[in-house]
Amino acid sequence: xxxxxSADQKQLKDQARRFLEAKSSPKAVRAILEGPxxxxxxxxxxxxxxxxxxxxxxxxxxxxxxxYLELCVIAEELGRAVAPVxxxxxxxxxxxxxxxxxxxxxxxxxxPKLASGETVGCFALAEGVGAATPKHIQAKVAGGKLSxxxxxxxxxxxxxxxxxxxxxxxxxxARSISLFIVDLKGAGVLRETVETIDPTRSQAKISFSGxxxxxxxxxxxxxxxxxxxxxxxAVLTAFEQLGGADRALEMARDYALDxxxxxxxxxxxxxxxxxLADMYVSATLARSNCYYGxxxxxxxxxxxxxxxATARVSATQxxxxxxxNNIQVHGGMGFxxxxxxxxxxxxxxxxxxxxxxxxxxxxxxxxxxxxxxxx
Amino acid sequence: MNFDDTPQEAAFRQExxxxxxxxxxxxxxxxxxxxxxxxxxxxxxxxxxxxxEWQQKKFDAGxxxxxxxxxxxxxxxxxxxxxxxQQEEGVYAALSSLFIIGHGMCGPTMMAYxxxxxxxxxxxxxxxxxxxxxxxxxxxxxxxDLAGLRTKAERDGDGWVVNGQKIWTSxxxxxxxxxxxxxxxxxxxxxxxxxxFFLDMKSPGIEIRPxxxxxxxxxxxxxxxTDVRIPDSQRLGKVGDGWNVSLTTLMNERLSIGSGMPxxxxxxxxxxCSLETDNGAAxxxxxxxxxxxxxxxxxxxxxxxxFRSISALSKGEVPGPENSIGKLVAGSAMQEIAMMALDLQxxxxxxxxxxxxxxxxxxxxxxxxxxxxxxxxxxxxxxxxIIAERVLGLPADIRVDKAVPFxxxxxxxx
Numbered sequence: 093x094x095x096x097x098s099a100d101q102k103q104l105k106d107q108a109r110r111f112l113e114a115k116s117s118p119k120a121v122r123a124i125l126e127g128p129x130x131x132x133x134x135x136x137x138x139x140x141x142x143x144x145x146x147x148x149x150x151x152x153x154x155x156x157x158x159x160y161l162e163l164c165v166i167a168e169e170l171g172r173a174v175a176p177v178x179x180x181x182x183x184x185x186x187x188x189x190x191x192x193x194x195x196x197x198x199x200x201x202x203x204p205k206l207a208s209g210e211t212v213g214c215f216a217l218a219e220g221v222g223a224a225t226p227k228h229i230q231a232k233v234a235g236g237k238l239s240x241x242x243x244x245x246x247x248x249x250x251x252x253x254x255x256x257x258x259x260x261x262x263x264x265x266a267r268s269i270s271l272f273i274v275d276l277k278g279a280g281v282l283r284e285t286v287e288t289i290d291p292t293r294s295q296a297k298i299s300f301s302g303x304x305x306x307x308x309x310x311x312x313x314x315x316x317x318x319x320x321x322x323x324x325x326a327v328l329t330a331f332e333q334l335g336g337a338d339r340a341l342e343m344a345r346d347y348a349l350d351x352x353x354x355x356x357x358x359x360x361x362x363x364x365x366x367x368l369a370d371m372y373v374s375a376t377l378a379r380s381n382c383y384y385g386x387x388x389x390x391x392x393x394x395x396x397x398x399x400x401a402t403a404r405v406s407a408t409q410x411x412x413x414x415x416x417n418n419i420q421v422h423g424g425m426g427f428x429x430x431x432x433x434x435x436x437x438x439x440x441x442x443x444x445x446x447x448x449x450x451x452x453x454x455x456x457x458x459x460x461x462x463x464x465x466x467x
Numbered sequence: 468m469n470f471d472d473t474p475q476e477a478a479f480r481q482e483x484x485x486x487x488x489x490x491x492x493x494x495x496x497x498x499x500x501x502x503x504x505x506x507x508x509x510x511x512x513x514x515x516x517x518x519x520e521w522q523q524k525k526f527d528a529g530x531x532x533x534x535x536x537x538x539x540x541x542x543x544x545x546x547x548x549x550x551x552x553q554q555e556e557g558v559y560a561a562l563s564s565l566f567i568i569g570h571g572m573c574g575p576t577m578m579a580y581x582x583x584x585x586x587x588x589x590x591x592x593x594x595x596x597x598x599x600x601x602x603x604x605x606x607x608x609x610x611x612d613l614a615g616l617r618t619k620a621e622r623d624g625d626g627w628v629v630n631g632q633k634i635w636t637s638x639x640x641x642x643x644x645x646x647x648x649x650x651x652x653x654x655x656x657x658x659x660x661x662x663x664f665f666l667d668m669k670s671p672g673i674e675i676r677p678x679x680x681x682x683x684x685x686x687x688x689x690x691x692x693t694d695v696r697i698p699d700s701q702r703l704g705k706v707g708d709g710w711n712v713s714l715t716t717l718m719n720e721r722l723s724i725g726s727g728m729p730x731x732x733x734x735x736x737x738x739x740c741s742l743e744t745d746n747g748a749a750x751x752x753x754x755x756x757x758x759x760x761x762x763x764x765x766x767x768x769x770x771x772x773x774f775r776s777i778s779a780l781s782k783g784e785v786p787g788p789e790n791s792i793g794k795l796v797a798g799s800a801m802q803e804i805a806m807m808a809l810d811l812q813x814x815x816x817x818x819x820x821x822x823x824x825x826x827x828x829x830x831x832x833x834x835x836x837x838x839x840x841x842x843x844x845x846x847x848x849x850x851x852x853i854i855a856e857r858v859l860g861l862p863a864d865i866r867v868d869k870a871v872p873f874x875x876x877x878x879x880x881x
Contacts, residue, residue, distance in 0.1 A: 093470050093781050095774040161468055345859050360862040362848070365855035372854055373792045377768030380789070384771045387468045406764040454760030455753070461763060462750055465740055 105165035112173035118432045124176035130294040140209030154204030160390040171335030176292040178247035184325040186213025189255045193309030214251035216242040227264040238305040248296030249285045266315035272305035290438035323400035327385035330407035340414040340436040344421040378410035401457035415440035483555045499558045518562045522596025532594040540594030546780040569600030576716045580703035601642040605635040614657045620649035629695040639688040642668045653874040661709030682835035728797035731804040732766040788858040795850045802837035
């Protein structure tokens with residue numbers, strides 16, 4: 093049994109960590125949090141030069157053609173560094189949609205530019221409050237023209253194009269939904285940056301009024317493509333969450349060792365030690381579940397739906413748990429803008445919602461386990 | 468990243484599988500599978516006799532105590548081979564519960580500290596299941612604070628005389644031998660005045676009283692010592708070095724990995740799928756689903772954490788600290804799972820008879836046994852301390868009694 097990353101993959105991870113520690117320092121993340129820029133362009137350029145965006149994109153489309161395991165370790169490091177870049181939108185989602193459902197011409201047109209970082213893609217699904225179900229989606233495509241409003245769209249103000257879920261059929265079921273590629277710089281697209289809990293990953297409201305929309309995949313199969321791609325993105329995002337959880341735990345541990353109160357380090361009090369031990373437990377369970385997801389993703393296993401939901405639920409819980417208790421261990425200082433705890437608190441809660449919220453994934457997990465139990 | 472055996476591991480697994488298929492006591496397979504939670508019992512069968520027979524059979528064929536050296540009755544197998552054996556033994560592993568403490572803790576301690584003659588005399592019958600061993604550590608005043616123990620051993624000629632009381636001794640009533648930690652010098656700080664022995668459990672002056680537990684069973688005992696004599700040749704380690712000897716024993720306790728501790732989740736999932744409510748199956752209820760999902764990821768997290776440790780063993784490496792979470796997660800998960808299952812049964816959740824209660828009263832048995840899981844072999848709180856101190860590197864607790872002679876430590880009664 094080798095239920096672990098290989099030595100080469102661990103080396104890649106170290107390389108990514110060193111790079112991100114230098115280029116995505118808390119100072120750099122704060123520049124995006126506090127400044128007018130929507131994402132860190134220099135970091136994006138640097139990631140492109142390292143070849144990270146093209147990791148799992150096949151060589152014929154301009155990528156490196158490495159496995160998803162390599163992409164998982166990069167995702168973990170991006171999460172650890174709370175990198176303020178549209179990597180997940182562009183690579184975990186847009187590229188995966190194209191690989192899953194794109195025509196040869198679409199793949200040739202978009203994937204090389206995604207792999208090089210020259211083009212940024214995103215995925216536009218949600219339409220306001222509530223889980224994005226087929227019934228919920230009102231955006232419509234008729235005669236190749238898209239109308240409707242998507243809110244919020246992660247990196248929607250940064251991206252060059254979006255994969256958009258819209259209605260093409262009558263009714264409210266999954267078969268009424270299709271996917272489209274839409275140029276966000278084209279006519280009939282109005283986008284505005286919206287205020288969110290985590291400004292280090294920009295989000296937009298996008299209003300479409302007769303924008304050109306190019307069908308991606310078969311009409312009426314949009315929802316099943318979404319489900320498949322979200323499972324893949326869920327594993328990669330879970331690694332991002334895992335990296336953040338581990339870093340939040342480390343920050344809390346370091347502070348508990350350093351901070352003195354009542355004449356001793358606060359990390360010597362059992363109330364604090366036990367809180368940190370519980371954070372370690374969550375992060376460890378999440379890591380093991382993420383490895384399961386990575387195995388399923390990289391081997392194309394039929395267990396991917398179960399593994400993806402398992403990794404996603406576990407990593408969401410762990411990151412939220414570690415990030416909130418990191419603030420708690422820091423006490424009042426943890427609530428200041430000056431300390432970095434809130435970067436992780438924000439990101440943990442943002443990632444808990446993107447791709448569908450925790451309760452949505454809990455639901456998917458149990459549905460999948462139930463099907464297996466009945467089999 | 469894969470779950471595959473190496474060719475050597477696959478060959479070993481095949482060998483194990485064939486031997487078990489040809490030799491396991493299949494007549495008990497069904498009974499063991501449905502055996503009540505928390506203790507192994509087979510209707511109309513002497514479980515001790517059956518357990519001993521299975522152990523002897525394994526011993527004769529070289530499948531007992533895989534990790535022990537051959538000269539003491541083991542197989543000299545690698546850690547990964549031991550894991551493969553555990554995975555393949557499956558339901559029959561329940562027949563080994565009598566021997567877990569002897570094989571997992573007493574044997575390794577004897578190997579580290581007993582004389583060569585004693586090792587050759589005592590270890591093979593222990594491996595063969597001929598003898599059952601127990602571990603006499605905890606006391607009424609020394610549980611989590613084990614070094615607070617008071618059972619005293621005093622020099623008398625070429626031996627020692629023991630007086631005092633142990634508690635929570637699993638299987639003492641069936642045991643032939645035990646390892647015993649005592650206080651031999653109360654005038655020095657508590658960790659320094661301890662000495663370890665092994666002894667014949669049939670020695671005059673030993674009285675064993677079963678403890679009636681919350682679940683009505685009696686797996687644990689109190690053991691009283693009144694002027695019990697132990698020859699000095701049965702001392703393990705130096706006089707006053709008992710604390711270090713006990714650490715060897717306890718380290719072995721935590722080495723067992725298996726394939727993730729059970730939480731009861733598969734049974735709960737099954738129950739929620741089959742339980743009909745006014746609004747369809749229980750599993751259709753969103754509140755039920757949310758709780759189930761949390762139990763699911765805790766359970767799979769344990770399973771894949773064990774696989775990570777097994778992978779390290781497979782590469783000949785020492786597993787990381789990740790396995791330290793096992794019992795901490797499993798114990799509370801099991802308790803919460805039991806409570807959730809009873810809640811779904813509503814008023815009838817209170818029923819305890821397997822004939823009347825849902826799922827043959829499995830969840831009620833879990834409810835009544837799970838508090839022990841959270842205490843035995845290190846309480847949840849001690850395990851959190853261990854994770855905080857040894858894994859995360861946080862400072863040890865401040866111990867006000869550490870440098871104080873034992874007989875001057877304030878107590879609530881001596």
